[in-house]
Amino acid sequence: MSSDTSKFHKSKKSAAVLKHAIIDSYATPFGSKTGSTSKDNRVSFIDGYAGPGRYDDGSEGSGAMLLRKAKELAAMSRPRKVELHFVEDDKETVAKLRAVAEAEGDGVDYTITDGDISKHLPVLLDAVKDIPVFVYLDPCGLPIPLEEVAAIFDRPSGPGAPATEVLINLTASLRRFAGMLYSDKDNEKSLQVLDAACGGDWWRKAWLEKCPDKATATEDQKVAAELAVVEGYAEKLRERAGALGTWIIDVKPRADLKPLYYLVFATRSIHGMVTFGECASKGLEHWRKYHAELAAEDTLFGSAADWETDWKAEEKKLKDQWVDTLAARITDELAKGQAFKIIDRSAEILGDDLVGLVRTMHFRAAINKVRAAGKTTTDPKGVDDLYNLLITPA
Numbered sequence: 001m002s003s004d005t006s007k008f009h010k011s012k013k014s015a016a017v018l019k020h021a022i023i024d025s026y027a028t029p030f031g032s033k034t035g036s037t038s039k040d041n042r043v044s045f046i047d048g049y050a051g052p053g054r055y056d057d058g059s060e061g062s063g064a065m066l067l068r069k070a071k072e073l074a075a076m077s078r079p080r081k082v083e084l085h086f087v088e089d090d091k092e093t094v095a096k097l098r099a100v101a102e103a104e105g106d107g108v109d110y111t112i113t114d115g116d117i118s119k120h121l122p123v124l125l126d127a128v129k130d131i132p133v134f135v136y137l138d139p140c141g142l143p144i145p146l147e148e149v150a151a152i153f154d155r156p157s158g159p160g161a162p163a164t165e166v167l168i169n170l171t172a173s174l175r176r177f178a179g180m181l182y183s184d185k186d187n188e189k190s191l192q193v194l195d196a197a198c199g200g201d202w203w204r205k206a207w208l209e210k211c212p213d214k215a216t217a218t219e220d221q222k223v224a225a226e227l228a229v230v231e232g233y234a235e236k237l238r239e240r241a242g243a244l245g246t247w248i249i250d251v252k253p254r255a256d257l258k259p260l261y262y263l264v265f266a267t268r269s270i271h272g273m274v275t276f277g278e279c280a281s282k283g284l285e286h287w288r289k290y291h292a293e294l295a296a297e298d299t300l301f302g303s304a305a306d307w308e309t310d311w312k313a314e315e316k317k318l319k320d321q322w323v324d325t326l327a328a329r330i331t332d333e334l335a336k337g338q339a340f341k342i343i344d345r346s347a348e349i350l351g352d353d354l355v356g357l358v359r360t361m362h363f364r365a366a367i368n369k370v371r372a373a374g375k376t377t378t379d380p381k382g383v384d385d386l387y388n389l390l391i392t393p394a
């Protein structure tokens with residue numbers, strides 16, 4: 001185990017809070033929805049870079065969380081049979097994961113494989129070929145080649161086919177590799193590692209277009225270059241996998257700071273897109289609350305009561321801003337004279353800035369605002385799925 005990895009596992013780094021909040025809120029609807037029509041109500045999760053299950057401070061890692069989710073789904077009034085497959089290639093970490101699974105996995109159907117995800121993924125995909133699968137790929141560095149990620153979608157698609165979804169963590173180690181693009185040294189071999197992860201060398205051009213000169217590169221240029229590569233990755237994955245859509249969630253400690261990592265979610269299902277968007281928004285809210293509390297702990301003058309009041313006031317400001325922005329964009333779309341659904345205009349309505357941040361409650365408030373302004377006749381009252389609501393010009 002590298003020293004970096006062991007440090008990571010000691011305590012739950014704040015960066016992990018977001019991805020876990022998203023999985024925590026998404027695993028249940030995924031299992032419940034896809035398992036309602038699947039063979040024997042079976043659903044599966046593959047955790048390809050599983051980690052120790054729990055951190056040294058006792059907090060949940062993805063392992064403990066998925067074991068808990070499997071039990072919750074089995075306890076539903078219409079139970080789901082969850083199959084968990086963990087892969088972890090560090091011996092010490094595998095031992096910790098096994099101990100967690102033995103202590104907490106009573107009655108859960110799980111496998112733990114000690115080895116490299118690249119080697120074991122095809123075998124596991126074969127084991128779950130007839131049932132829905134959610135694959136979580138959370139490496140510490142670069143992920144497996146894009147070709148191997150896309151191959152997860154080489155399963156039947158279309159009506160009645162079991163769901164296939166992937167959540168992948170693209171870390172900011174992109175920057176380290178991109179730095180080599182400017183070097184005089186022969187880094188070709190190292191660069192080819194990122195070529196494989198990205199499914200080709202297209203990323204080199206994408207990076208250099210946004211950030212051509214290392215000496216004068218600004219932070220904004222580096223962030224733009226990173227995002228261009230992540231967007232290119234998502235697009236390639238979508239094309240190669242025949243996925244219906246992808247969400248890119250950039251995980252920033254604060255709105256004004258650079259992303260720590262990006263989560264890319266890919267699915268073939270419209271329900272998957274909508275539900276994941278909802279869960280990402282809740283996860284990000286949880287993450288902002290976590291950071292507000294952390295910041296208060298770091299402040300001598302902060303009291304426990306203050307931080308929550310301040311956080312709520314900040315959240316209210318954010319919500320108002322988002323609703324105003326959404327209402328303005330919906331009004332612009334309506335001005336084109338055609339009825340539309342948000343799901344078909346996600347680029348126009350969500351843009352780069354609101355993806356993952358907003359959810360149904362914000363859409364509802366925005367549509368109501370546009371309605372109050374007399375620009376639409378559509379009433380969102382009582383409608384659960386606002387992504388698919390037809391919004392009609394007044």
Ligand SMILES: C[S@@+](CC[C@H](N)C(=O)[O-])C[C@H]1O[C@@H](n2cnc3c(N)ncnc32)[C@H](O)[C@@H]1O
Nearest residue numbers: 049050051061062088089090116117138139140
């Ligand atoms: C970021 S940690 C995982 C955290 C965990 N998924 C969670 O959410 O709590 C990444 C883990 O992947 C493991 N790993 C690295 N390369 C791997 C590979 N090729 N195959 C399987 N596991 C790998 C590391 O040992 C490390 O424990």
